[in-house]
Amino acid sequence: MPLQIQSDGQTVTAYLAGEIDHHEAVSMRQAIDAQLMGGDVKLLVMDFTDVTFMDSSGIGLVMGRYRQIRYNEGELHIVNPSPHIYKVMRIAGLERLAVIHKTTPARRELP
Amino acid sequence: MMQKSVNQTKITLLSRSVNEGYARVAVAAFAAQFDPTVEELGDIKTAVSEAVTNCIVHAYGNTIGPIYITVDLFEDKRVRIKIRDKGCGIENVAKAMEPLYTTGGAERSGLGFSVMQSFTDSLRVRSTPGKGTTVTMEKVIKTR
Numbered sequence: 624m625p626l627q628i629q630s631d632g633q634t635v636t637a638y639l640a641g642e643i644d645h646h647e648a649v650s651m652r653q654a655i656d657a658q659l660m661g662g663d664v665k666l667l668v669m670d671f672t673d674v675t676f677m678d679s680s681g682i683g684l685v686m687g688r689y690r691q692i693r694y695n696e697g698e699l700h701i702v703n704p705s706p707h708i709y710k711v712m713r714i715a716g717l718e719r720l721a722v723i724h725k726t727t728p729a730r731r732e733l734p
Numbered sequence: 735m736m737q738k739s740v741n742q743t744k745i746t747l748l749s750r751s752v753n754e755g756y757a758r759v760a761v762a763a764f765a766a767q768f769d770p771t772v773e774e775l776g777d778i779k780t781a782v783s784e785a786v787t788n789c790i791v792h793a794y795g796n797t798i799g800p801i802y803i804t805v806d807l808f809e810d811k812r813v814r815i816k817i818r819d820k821g822c823g824i825e826n827v828a829k830a831m832e833p834l835y836t837t838g839g840a841e842r843s844g845l846g847f848s849v850m851q852s853f854t855d856s857l858r859v860r861s862t863p864g865k866g867t868t869v870t871m872e873k874v875i876k877t878r
């Protein structure tokens with residue numbers, strides 16, 4: 624399972640896992656976008672704790688979701704990127720678009 | 735002056751997206767004999783992933799074709815990675831290498847070449863429209 628998603632209608636938290644490349648990003652995008660439809664979501668949290676690799680396809684994944692959440696006038700938060708992933712994110716200046724938490728907030732019980 | 739490599743591997747794979755992971759891991763495993771740091775290995779994996787993904791997404795598009803990877807190791811702990819396709823080629827290489835430039839639509843960031851550039855020590859792109867593209871990257875592994 625490449626990711627798990629929690630939603631209460633206003634906040635969507637996506638726990639991403641594994642390697643984010645062009646091959647893997649497709650299913651991650653579809654799973655997250657299914658939760659963003661409707662426009663009520665004001666906060667998207669992308670949790671990178673269990674992500675072991677990311678290339679610029681991951682930047683595309685984050686930027687695309689950022690555009691959607693901004694359209695809802697909401698915010699994007701990024702949790703716990705590894706040093707490697709943070710290095711990739713900085714090339715896109717994602718740290719200026721999203722709030723980046725370097726530590727994981729207590730993880731809620733997943734269904 | 736042309737220096738001779740002390741070790742070499744060649745990998746040929748089809749432009750199927752499932753091979754992106756295999757390609758970067760294979761190149762990193764070969765470069766591991768220079769005892770790179772975790773960060774240096776991550777840099778190599780990321781740069782290879784970008785170049786191979788470009789062959790799959792842009793060079794061949796909806797068709798499937800071969801991707802040729804050659805990795806050379808030099809005595810001065812230099813790793814040279816050459817990634818070649820026989821796809822559509824690039825009309826204007828300088829323009830393609832500009833940050834954020836993409837022909838790939840909304841889900842592509844246009845930052846693949848920027849990532850290759852900042853994660854390696856040198857990047858060279860040669861392309862002939864209709865014939866294909868060769869990306870050559872070099873990374874020097876620091877002696878610890």
Ligand SMILES: Nc1ncnc2c1ncn2[C@@H]1O[C@H](COP(=O)(O)OP(=O)(O)O)[C@@H](O)[C@H]1O
Pocket residue numbers: 679784788789791792793794819821822823824830831835836837838842843844845846847848867
């Ligand atoms: N191997 C290739 N064959 C044909 N076109 C390529 C190739 N590599 C890159 N390109 C072109 O260069 C552009 C920029 O590539 P890149 O920086 O990796 O961004 P992205 O892959 O997100 O589009 C691509 O959109 C494409 O037009």
Ligand SMILES: [Mg+2]
Pocket residue numbers: 679784787788845846847
């Ligand atoms: Mg690319």
